[in-house]
Amino acid sequence: xxxxxxxxxxxxxxxxxxxxxxxxxxxxxxxxxxxxxxxxxxxxxxxxxxxxxxxxxxxxxxxxxxxxxxxxxxxxxxxxxxxxxxxxxxxxxxxxxxxxxxxxxxxxxxxxxxxxxxxxxxxxxxxxxxxxxxxxxxxxxxxxxxxxxxxxxxxxxxxxxxxxxxxxxxxxxxxxxxxxxxxxxxxxxxxxxxxxxxxxxxxxxxxxxxxxxxxxxxxxxxxxxxxxxxxxxxxxxxxxxxxxxxxxxxxxxxxxxxxxxxxxxxxxx
Amino acid sequence: xxxxxxxxxxxxxxxxxxxxxxxxxxxxxxxxxxxxxxxxxxxxxxxxxxxxxxxxxxxxxxxxxxxxxxxxxxxxxxxxxxxxxxxxxxxxxxxxxxxxxxxxxxxxxxxxxxxxxxxxxxxxxxxxxxxxxxxxxxxxxxxxxxxxxxxxxxxxxxxxxxxxxxxxxxxxxxxxxxxxxxxxxxxxxxxxxxxxxxxxxxxxxxxxxxxxxxxxxxxxxxxxxxxxxxxxxxxxxxxxxxxxxxxxxxxxxxxxxxxxxxxxxxxxxxxxx
Numbered sequence: 254x255x256x257x258x259x260x261x262x263x264x265x266x267x268x269x270x271x272x273x274x275x276x277x278x279x280x281x282x283x284x285x286x287x288x289x290x291x292x293x294x295x296x297x298x299x300x301x302x303x304x305x306x307x308x309x310x311x312x313x314x315x316x317x318x319x320x321x322x323x324x325x326x327x328x329x330x331x332x333x334x335x336x337x338x339x340x341x342x343x344x345x346x347x348x349x350x351x352x353x354x355x356x357x358x359x360x361x362x363x364x365x366x367x368x369x370x371x372x373x374x375x376x377x378x379x380x381x382x383x384x385x386x387x388x389x390x391x392x393x394x395x396x397x398x399x400x401x402x403x404x405x406x407x408x409x410x411x412x413x414x415x416x417x418x419x420x421x422x423x424x425x426x427x428x429x430x431x432x433x434x435x436x437x438x439x440x441x442x443x444x445x446x447x448x449x450x451x452x453x454x455x456x457x458x459x460x461x462x463x464x465x466x467x468x469x470x471x472x473x474x475x476x477x478x479x480x481x482x483x484x485x486x487x488x489x490x491x492x493x494x495x496x497x498x499x500x501x502x503x504x505x506x507x508x509x510x511x512x513x514x515x516x517x518x519x520x521x522x
Numbered sequence: 523x524x525x526x527x528x529x530x531x532x533x534x535x536x537x538x539x540x541x542x543x544x545x546x547x548x549x550x551x552x553x554x555x556x557x558x559x560x561x562x563x564x565x566x567x568x569x570x571x572x573x574x575x576x577x578x579x580x581x582x583x584x585x586x587x588x589x590x591x592x593x594x595x596x597x598x599x600x601x602x603x604x605x606x607x608x609x610x611x612x613x614x615x616x617x618x619x620x621x622x623x624x625x626x627x628x629x630x631x632x633x634x635x636x637x638x639x640x641x642x643x644x645x646x647x648x649x650x651x652x653x654x655x656x657x658x659x660x661x662x663x664x665x666x667x668x669x670x671x672x673x674x675x676x677x678x679x680x681x682x683x684x685x686x687x688x689x690x691x692x693x694x695x696x697x698x699x700x701x702x703x704x705x706x707x708x709x710x711x712x713x714x715x716x717x718x719x720x721x722x723x724x725x726x727x728x729x730x731x732x733x734x735x736x737x738x739x740x741x742x743x744x745x746x747x748x749x750x751x752x753x754x755x756x757x758x759x760x761x762x763x764x765x766x767x768x769x770x771x772x773x774x775x776x777x778x779x780x781x782x783x784x785x786x787x788x789x790x791x792x793x794x795x
Binding site: 257258259261262263265266269270272273274275276277278279280282283290291292293333334336337339340341343344346352355356358359361362363364365366367368369370371372373374377395396398399402406431456460462463466467477480481484485488492493496499500503504506507508511 | 528529530531532533535536537539540541543544545546547548550551554596599600602603606607608611613614615616617618619620621622624625626627628629630631632633634635636637639641642643646673676705706709730733734735736737740741750751754755758767768771774775778782
């Protein structure tokens with residue numbers, strides 16, 4: 254007698270797994286079509302859409318812009334979130350629920366409302382300067398920071414919840430000040446949480462499209478924005494080629510993470 | 523003035539940042555909604571009585587309800603194996619959930635276009651096998667939107683479901699099996715009721731997420747089955763009526779706020795003091 258799911262459960266789950274993976278696999282043959290429109294290669298496989306990625310400078314530009322914005326916004330969002338979460342953990346302030354609620358607002362509000370709000374914010378800033386403004390890289394980086402900071406707060410707060418308060422109390426009892434405790438006790442204990450927050454916020458900014466659509470037009474064209482333009486009107490098979498590249502990166506990263514985790518589990522046993 | 527402890531000052535940068543970049547601009551949206559094109563509550567009247575806007579709201583609710591049911595049910599059935607399956611099953615399910623989760627929404631919507639459009643893979647295959655004489659229209663309509671959104675939201679439903687399932691005591695399931703209940707009976711009469719709070723939570727999260735979502739509907743709906751979020755986009759960039767866009771946003775924010783309050787209330791008893 255076992256409580257493991259049976260054959261029926263496994264079959265249903267397999268169908269759902271196929272549903273989950275199908276669109277990702279479907280992109281692969283389409284990317285090799287010799288035609289200019291969305292179609293299957295008819296015996297004739299071509300690399301023209303991969304060449305297009307290399308030859309059209311818009312793709313390299315979008316890639317560079319997305320990486321730059323991702324790095325800047327991940328650093329800004331994670332730093333602010335780190336200070337905030339440390340403050341909540343150390344000070345246990347009154348109305349903590351309210352403060353956390355405000356910090357998480359962009360994560361729980363409907364994305365389109367955040368998009369309109371940040372659009373309003375950036376066109377207002379555009380009246381005063383042309384650096385952090387509508388359709389500039391700094392404007393996009395700022396807006397992305399707003400959207401991704403809540404995720405960093407969640408990850409760092411979870412990491413802090415696992416720190417044993419007694420080691421901090423011991424350090425405090427032995428006379429360590431706030432800065433010393435943070436540097437030598439708390440930060441080393443949550444370093445994995447902080448690194449995960451940096452990685453997650455980078456990926457979220459890298460993929461961000463909902464808000465980016467509202468706050469850019471022709472100058473700050475990130476990679477997702479460029480893909481969006483190729484998807485809206487006539488579907489450009491170059492989107493299939495870039496999608497295959499992105500899928501391969503994700504699959505390799507997820508597999509590597511899984512393998513490393515398993516190895517860590519085996520060695521720790 | 524009450525003394526503020528020094529560590530509490532660490533909260534100030536992020537809170538100040540959020541107030542300046544989010545709360546104050548949102549008040550600007552509220553202001554737009556009651557001043558554009560002229561002062562008054564006309565835009566709210568329009569948002570709540572104009573037949574076009576109402577039909578968009580109705581369609582949004584219908585699609586979100588179907589998407590929520592489909593994605594929570596699918597996520598529940600696959601998460602069972604993630605939590606309770608054999609090690610190989612667990613690994614396979616984990617990869618099937620994590621890989622799509624990390625892939626951009628645009629790539630995933632494009633994948634559905636490649637599969638479902640008239641020159642797409644499914645139509646090409648069915649026609650060459652003689653199953654279909656005419657290509658079937660599966661995108662640029664509600665069907666495509668529902669498929670694409672359910673695909674996007676399954677991983678988001680799977681995470682809360684998995685944490686709810688992990689709290690179930692295996693011995694209770696074993697007891698039910700020992701007393702002669704079949705596997706499906708254990709699942710539907712013991713396991714599902716025990717994880718009901720998690721299912722409800724996942725449902726609310728997915729529903730709220732689906733409401734404000736517009737990238738997948740815009741691509742797979744092809745402008746034909748416009749949802750509330752896309753209507754906001756269109757009223758800002760294509761046939762501008764900023765006041766109406768702002769009013770719909772405020773209505774949406776209030777609605778989602780209400781749903782989240784509901785979520786908090788039903789989640790509270792689960793957290794022991």
